[in-house]
Amino acid sequence: MSTPPGRRRGPSKGDRRERAILETARALLARKPLADITIDELAAGAEISRSSFYFYFDSKLSVLVALLHGMAGELGRDAGPWLDGAGPDTTALREALIPLARLWREHGRMLAGALAAAPGCPPLAQWRERLRAAHVDRLAARITRDRAAGLAPDGPEPRVLAGLIDDLRTAALAGSADPEALVDDLVTVELRMIYGDFGDHHPAG
Template sequence: MPQYTGRRRGPTKGELRERAILEGAARLLKRRPPARVTVEEIAAEAGISPSTFYFYFESKQAVLAALVGAVTARLRSDLGGWLAGDDAAGEALDAALATTACLWREQGALLRAAFFEPGTAPVLRAAMEEFTDWLVAGMSERIERDRRAGRALPGPPARALAAALVRAIIANFALAGETEEDADGRATAATLRTVIVRAIYGEEEPARASG
């Protein structure tokens, strides 16, 4: 029976190639929209042949879906901290918006295509709709919880307010990446922070509920 040496297994050749494909596609998507990126270009960027590409991914859409999945997983992780917490206008919200700005800056072309282009592949559209539904539900629960605790203002139905805020977040980050004035999305993140906090709590730095 072989002895355990304590070494961690490194990535396999296949895992490295799959990573190279995804990273190569991500680099290409920083320069142009998904519709103008081909499998041949992705393969060349990854340093492999097109036939090797198809050993790991069945299509370009499968690569795009994997990239979208990685982006939404990161967004869920960072946004989840604020959605589950009770710090209305603190570090958790700032971190969530900073991550969102960063991801729109890195993968804006992919995200704009997934959210807004009529011809978006069904798998990408489904991923975006699932993420949007998750975010609306989480923000709605956060609003209702804060209203019960006396931290948030009464107002329109929580889900309607959450849906409006989510649409504003997506639309504003999508536009930020297309303007030179706020290419990194930081100003947009700061503006959205104010919009979110004032829409839910009515003031820039709401007081914590005692007890």
């Protein structure tokens, strides 16, 4: 359910087909959930027969996983300054959230679909877990540092708090029709979760 079955290597024509399947999937996922997409549609989009589809992927879930992996890098981009910094750095947090929100605007249906399908499909669950862990680990470390430095008040276990922040972020972005409009509010709220209102003043209405 996760590794391609037939192909070996070679930059040949079947590659274009594989791309076409991925492209078709991306297009369809922007309009409807995975469950409503049939292998026929995917195959038709790549101009091959349904059976041929199975030469490239072993299920539509594999297609989604491939799509998601292709996007893995983008999801954590620009988070460095915030996650590796210290104190209630509004700007850094915002700079981390903006590209994330953009990604959610562009691929929201796909990401939300993947998240919803994750419990019940190990490879998807693993993908989500990895992403979450990457965020939580670094954020928890940051919280620990800030508390030690007296920059943040005591509170929930850093890892738990970081988990709550990740949950909030994901749920909010997944649920919103206009994720980018949420950025400023998310900044405020995430900072409050960590710092109380240490030096925080709401940036924009």
